[in-house]
Amino acid sequence: MEAKMEKDQEKETPKVTSELLKSRSGEFDLESILFLKLRRLAIYDLGCIGECLNLERLDLSNNNLTHLGPLASLKQLAVLNLSANRVSSLEPLGSCDGLQSLNVAGNLLISVDSLQCLVGLRKLESLRLRDPVSNLSNPMCTTGAYRATILDVLPTVKVIDGERINGQGSDLYQLCKDIDSSLKRFLSNGPAEMNGGAKPWLEEGYWDLKPAQSTIIEEAYKQFNDVLQECKELSKRADDTIEQAERALDIRNDPDSYVF
Template identity: 30%
Template structure:
């Protein structure tokens, strides 16, 4: 599903795209967020639990300070290239994407090496010690992602999502949902939006969504 002008203005209660500062699109089945290129004033956006695969549309959001992207389809950490020149980005939630890979440590070090201004990553505060270690242990991303490369001059790593048992995945998913909603609502004064014409996304809906996804994985 494409994020449209109508959806943005409705959820942000704004009259023009250029004036939108905060936007909540949690669990909206989105695949295309190209309209973000038309929102230069955007400061906070939550896109968690969608199917977004590219961060390129965010590259022009120079005022962006908080970006929530948990559980999408970001396949490569090379996508971070599009966030490197955002001077105000302080909060990023990228967990549960394919790009996180099999090594949580390498993932975190790579993100922090390329986005050293972050103060919080995946709901965990960033420390000065981590930033120092990231310079030595993280991979530097020097180019935008391409079909044939990873954007850092190396062969693309074979990142895959860790397989977790259905009950564990569901519990962890709901926990992340609760934590994220608390973070967003507490700091940003946002409510979980309804998909246009549909009721708000509840925890019961989240549980059903996770069960459906687990069934797809095991079938």
Template identity: 45%
Template sequence: MGDAEQKDLHGTKITKQLLKSQSGEFDLESIRILKLQNCDIDNLGCISECIGLERLDLSENDISLLQALTSLKQLCFLNLSANRITNIDPLRELESLQTLNVAGNLIGSFSNLQCLKELDSLETIRLRDTTENLSNPVCNSLTYRETMREMFPHLKTLDGERISGKGSELFDMFRELDTEIEKGSKPNHALSQSTGPWMSTDFWDRKRSDEEVDLQQAETNFNEILQECRKLNAVATHSLASGPKT
């Protein structure tokens, strides 16, 4: 059996040949982006030699141990969704990490996430993904969202939803409106025409394009939208408080 397909009884081990064939790079230190999604990997092998890695996708595998990742000091994006991970403590060494996806694993408590507080660059965490039906036991906590906000005050995006920075105030307003509408047994006609969410959960996720955005104009547009939504919120609150007409 060749090195590129080195397997044991459980799955696949990452080898130098596998890394070279997947990346097209001969020198492991030159690899910047690596996608090893759904490769039956259960052993990270020699991935620690890819010290230049910036983006790594290891989703949909059988990984449980992460110690081999500690040398990846330049890693900015890491996708470990749909694996068998319970302990993410080794990730505390990834000093450049900005985005982490560990949805669909076995992380059981907030204490298991304490190690991430040491990562000053971390802005985005995903522990659950409703579109893919992925979660973690810790997400079942009734105070999940509030506790995550307290633990990571500098976090910008949680589970695909903007929780700080521009857009977060507007997103929270729509969330509150959805909640109030769901509570009303007979919302009036003005509010009953739309029963779905005001926007998709990834509406405020940052979108990148090749063209530069006019930030000043974008901020002006945002403020105008926010002002209109505040008016809408006041109207909706008044309508809900008044109750259905008889």
């Protein structure tokens, strides 16, 4: 019985072969493959995937991977999805110089030390270790401060778990997050008394048009009217031309005539 179960398990955990890669990509040459999706195939061995030297985007999510050795040769790889596997070491990815986005949510990464091997990846900007929507995480995510620690190790990373941490837009994101938290507290506790009464968010006259804005709008309105007048004149000329043509051909008075 156990032998049969082991045999069935072997059938369900395939190894990546050139035939599999070619059939999935539609390419005859492995070096011609740029995008590859190998999701939910119960893959446990990456086999010859390292021969896809020009691969740029790779999706290996929801498999049985534990070792990533063959990925070390993929220097052009920019986007890699390894979510929902059994990976405990990212060491081979330290050689993927072009890596920009990495998703390893739902694996076995115990501590931030597992990310030390990524320090040399200067292009890495997005890193996902946790995905609440899919209920995927890593052991290291149990510590609330893991994101701050990641930034100490990988200062080039701008997005962690789908949230912009630094770089352009991070301040706006944090502001929206703070406002959202404040609104939730307000709704849960009920409206509180405010000293001096409620004050408007914006100063009086904030939405009034400034002189420069008014001039721009007036000029745009004038240009719109000019274009509209030209269109009306062109339409009138077209109607006159059609009417003249109809009279010349006497279409209206000839019931046997057809307009093509």
